[in-house]
Amino acid sequence: MNNFEKNIKWHKGEVNYKDRCKNLGQRGLVVWFTGLSGSGKSTIAVEVEKQLIKKGRAVYRLDGDNVRHGLNSDLGFTKEERDENIRRIAEVAALFKDAGIITLVSFISPYRKKRKFARKRAGSDSFIEVYVKADVETCAERDPKGLYEKAKKGEIENFTGISAPYEEPENPEVYIDTDKLNVKEAAEKVLASISEKL
Numbered sequence: 765m766n767n768f769e770k771n772i773k774w775h776k777g778e779v780n781y782k783d784r785c786k787n788l789g790q791r792g793l794v795v796w797f798t799g800l801s802g803s804g805k806s807t808i809a810v811e812v813e814k815q816l817i818k819k820g821r822a823v824y825r826l827d828g829d830n831v832r833h834g835l836n837s838d839l840g841f842t843k844e845e846r847d848e849n850i851r852r853i854a855e856v857a858a859l860f861k862d863a864g865i866i867t868l869v870s871f872i873s874p875y876r877k878k879r880k881f882a883r884k885r886a887g888s889d890s891f892i893e894v895y896v897k898a899d900v901e902t903c904a905e906r907d908p909k910g911l912y913e914k915a916k917k918g919e920i921e922n923f924t925g926i927s928a929p930y931e932e933p934e935n936p937e938v939y940i941d942t943d944k945l946n947v948k949e950a951a952e953k954v955l956a957s958i959s960e961k962l
Contacts, residue, residue: 802903
């Protein structure tokens with residue numbers, strides 16, 4: 765522990781997690797979508813968010829690209845910077861969960877160690893890992909930004925699936941094979957898992 769850490773203390777309020785959940789009529793959850801770029805994480809999360817709002821749920825979606833426009837705009841794509849990207853968003857998601865909100869997180873999050881960290885921060889009973897599976901060739905075909913082509917040409921360094929690794933989840937709560945399920949079917953699968961936790 766450094767000197768700075770010795771001088772900071774968690775300030776407790778008079779409203780706790782149970783109070784917030786009771787007020788909202790739901791539990792806070794972190795639903796963590798992981799998969800290659802172009803696998804469909806964001807598209808499925810958008811549909812899940814829309815369906816939850818229709819059901820009157822308090823929900824917020826944290827998207828990898830969106831967060832890199834602001835909170836994580838200072839980070840690049842080295843291994844260390846990717847780890848810091850996930851560390852920050854795991855902390856933010858844990859705070860949202862503590863507020864009683866269903867938080868949908870769509871990040872490639874290529875490393876198991878950091879996904880385990882995110883689970884630990886949210887609490888395992890409040891965390892749903894969703895593996896959105898698609899092979900590199902399929903993702904490259906879907907890629908609207910042309911990132912895979914640039915990565916293959918060496919124009920983008922440390923690109924997951926091409927020049928940087930992706931460690932597949934070993935035991936996700938939800939497994940979505942996007943070759944077999946369309947967006948609505950995938951969303952229904954996620955919503956069913958959320959309902960079990962609420």
